[in-house]
Amino acid sequence: MGKTRIRKRIGWLFLTMFIGILCGYVFWGYPTSAQVESQQTQEGSSLKFRTEQDQIQIFQDGKWKPYFVKGMNMGASLPGHYPGELPIQKEDYLRWFGMIHELGARAIRIYTIHQPVFYEALVEFNRKHHDDPLYFMQGIWSPEEALIEKKDAFLPEIRTEFRNEIEAAVGAVYGDITIPEKAGKASGTYRVNAGPYLLAWHVGTEWDPEMVKKTNDIRSGEPRYEGEHFHAKAQATPFESWLAEMLDYTAELESRHGWQHPVTFTNWVTTDPLHHPGEPMIHEDMVSVDPLHIEPVKWDAGYFAAYHVYPYYPDLFRYDETLQNIRNQKGEVDTYKAYLRKLKQHHTDIPVMVTEFGVPSSVGAAHLGPLGRNQGGHDEREQGRINADLLHEIHEEGYAGAVLFTWQDEWFKRTWNTMRYEMPEDSRANWKNELTNESFFGLLAMDAGLENVLTIDGETEDWDKLKSEEKTRVKGGLSGVRDIWMTHDEAYVYFLLQLDEPLRPEQENLLLGIDTLPGGNKAARELPGLQLDEGLEVLIRLGESKESEVKIASNYDFHKRLYGKRYGMLPYSVEEQKDNSGLFLPWKLAVSLEMSPPDTKGTHPFEEISVGQMKRGTTEPGQPGYSSQANWESKGEWVELRVPWMLLGFTDPSTRQVLSYPDQDPALKSTQSEGIRVLAMLQDKATGKIKGVSENQVISLSAGDRYTWPAWSLPKYTERKKESYSIYQKALESIPAYH
Structure with missing residues (x-):
């Protein structure tokens, strides 16, 4: 009997321990209202955030406080992956949450459902930071493709x-x-309850204006939606009524879990409720989606308006004279600030939040904005300064929050003025195209494999540390160029040249001719007296600051072939289209297409920018001449250079694809390169002559080595806080969260 009682006691002990462990797991996974301070509604729902007139409020220390949301958007991809692959692991989220918390942001916005590890990591992180947690805004992705198509x-x-x-x-x-x-x-x-850390529901995506207008036209007879928690007002359009239904359904489903959170839908300047007489494009001001046409009913958490507002798009920020009447604290005419003010004035008694804004730290740019706030063309310091200025303006104009775009750089992104040059497009995530601005909005850089190994500074110690298989010595130096070394990563081709004497940019240029496939210029105006047995696609000149650039053979020029030959927006002479034309042209990108009626209210010319400049300096932070976009430096007899892949003609370096010469089809084509040949030479500025080359001497480029590399499908990368991180951190510190 005694042994039986002992066995029973042991059994009860193990059962108790098991229940305790289970309860501990449940307690860990399911934060309660006791753990996350909240207020109860009369119906018994918990509230942590709510809207009150034009404020977002947080329940803290037993009372409601006005709260300015300092947020950060977060994507769902990593280099080598697309968002739908959802590659981010729990340890990534935990590491990022720590950095975002250190930055000073306290809200993360995600656009769609992430893997379960996101919610698990957030709850785990917040249990360790329960006095100052990270909240999140849950985006709900709309059927975007079906909406646009149908x-x-x-x-x-x-x-x-x-x-x-x-x-x-x-x-x-x-x-x-x-x-x-x-x-x-x-x-x-999904078994972890992250609901108590939710800040708001963010429903839908940016709405296509033609879809909105067509829906309103063909559904004009639809009855106005009146749900349990959200109504469409009498003046609501059919599309706004449809939106009210989706917000109501979100609220209804959440209420079953005993919580209420503020609800919003995604909107942007293109479908805002304002009229923009100076906007040139008809479709950018053709229809409105007005948050004021929807109202919450029996939803104590409330409702607010959310907009994506960038300073460079649409073109109303440049052309609308009704926005040119406001000056910022620096005394500058500031159309972004003027727009924010007009938008805020429209939304009476409802909070407004800017849930996307920012500029990228990219070589390429896609749109121009006032005050130099372009969509690209910024180094990391400029990115931080502009983002900080935009944040301050959003706060000054009385908005309820600002959510920066975005946390991490995403290599898979495409943009309108480079995507036709990225071939095959399904390899886009495998390499880092410095000309594609959309890939560089992050405060967290995703650096290619050698970016944090090779510092551009003209020194050789870091090259010496590379393994023998990581660098290649190639032939191709003319008189005065003793040695050439090459290597590469997912973003750049790197060159290290040893000269007989230190480079004197005021007296001479260092020229590098690049050959990637048959064709190109065998002679050129920039190379007087020189004849080659193979043609060059690219010519790089390093000299004084304004002279240092990458130029491209005229008949190979991506830009002229697309916008000159195909679209007729640029002059493209017969001479320029000839093989071996002898012409090298500056590397350019379009930033605005030619606009004319009926698509626009008036005629606006084609616009372009140069992107081939080679900036002299160093990528070593804190050193004189530092820039995150530095391309080359010279010290003593050594010259170090890095060149973005696309500037050398590559459409996908991971498979050695370059732009093809044959051009019978309207679309540009790519072909595989056998590798890169380089010809390095010194040019006397006074005479233009190439050092050591006699008049009309034929140089055998074909005798030179080809630099080549194996294809890759899994890129190497490292994370790094950009210089913009610390600048934006200081800006966040200057703005109080509680009013």
């Missing part, structure tokens, strides 16, 4: 798809759903 939001299949996505998002946040695998979507078992 242009009718009320179609049953679109409505069903969107409602299913809402159900999945609510289930993911509250940890009570298993989402089956589907290509391009998050999936798995």
Whole structure:
């Protein structure tokens, strides 16, 4: 009997321990209202955030406080991957949450459902920072492609798809759903309740104006939506009424979990409720989606307006004279500040938040904005300064929050003025195209494999540390050039040249001719007296600051072939189109296409910028001449240079694809290169002559070595806080979270 009682006691002990462990796990995974301070509504729902007139408020220390949301958008990809692959691991999220918390942001916005590890990591992080947690805004992705294609939001299949996505998002946040695998979507078992750390629901994506207008036209007879928690007002359009239904469905599903959070829908300047008489493009001001036409009913957490507002798009920021009447604190005419003021004035008694803004730290640019706030063309210091200025203006104009775009650089991104040059497009995520601005909005750089190994400074110690298989000595130096070494990573081709004497940029140029495939210039105006047995696609000149650039053979020029030959927006002479024309042209990108009626209200010319400048300096932070975009430096007899792949003609270096010469088809084509030949030479500025070359001497380029490399499918990269991180950190510190 005694042994039996002992066994029973041991059994009860193990059962008690098991229950304790289980409860501990449940307690860990499911934060309660006691752990996250909240207020109860009369119906028994918990509130942590709410809207009150034009404020977002947080319940803290037993009372409601006005709260300015300092947020950070976060994407779902890593180098070598696309968002639908959802490659981010729990340890990545935990590391990033720590850096974002250190930055001073306290809210993360995600655009769609992430893998279960996101919610697990957030709860785990916040348990360690329970006095000062990170909150998040859950985005709910709309059926964007179907909406754009079918242009009718009320179609049953679109409505069903969107409602299913809402159900999945609510289930993911509250940890009570298993989402089956589907290509391009998050999936798995969600068992961690992150709901108490939710700040708001952010429903939908940027709305296509033609889709909105078409929906309004063909669904004019639809009854106005009146739900349990959200109504469409009498003046609501059919599309706004449809949106009210989606917000109501989100609120209804959340209420079943005992919580309420503020709700918003995604909007942008293109479909804002303002009229822009100076906007040249008709479709950028053709239709409005007005948050004031929707109202919350029996939803104590409230409702607010959210906009993506960048300072360079649409073109109204440059051309609309009604926005040129406001000056910023520096005394400058500031159309961004003027727009923010007008938008805020429209939204009476409702909070407004800018949930996307910012500029990228890229070589390439895609649009021009006033005050130099362009979509690209900034180094990291400029990126930080502009982002900080925009943040301050958003706060000064009385907005409820500002969510910067974005946390991490994403290599897969494409943009309109480089995507036709990236071939094959399904390799875009495998390399880092410095000309594609969309890949460089992050405060966290995703540096290519050698960017943090080789410092551009004219020194050789870092090259000496490379393994023998990581660098190649190549032939190709003419008189005065003793040696050439080459290597590469996912972003750049690197050159290290040893000269007989130190380079004297005031008296001479260092020229590098690049050959990647048959064709090109065998002679050139820039190379008087020189004849080659093979042609050059690219010519690099290093001299004084304004002279240092990459130029491209005229008949190979990506830009002229697309916008001159194909679209007729640029002059492209017969001479320029000839092989071996002898002409090298500056490397340029389009930043605005030619605009004319009926698509526009008036005629606006084609605009372009040069992107081939080679900046002299160092990539060593804190050193004189530092710039994150430095390309070359010279010390003693050594010259060190890095050149972005696309400037050398590559459309995909991971498979050695370069732009092809044959051009019968309207679309540009690519072909595989056998590698890179380089010809390095010194040119006397006074005479233009190449050192050591007699008049009309034929140089055998074909006798030179080809630098080549194996294809790659899994890129190497390292994370690094950009210089813009610390600048933006100081800007966040200067703005109080509580008013």
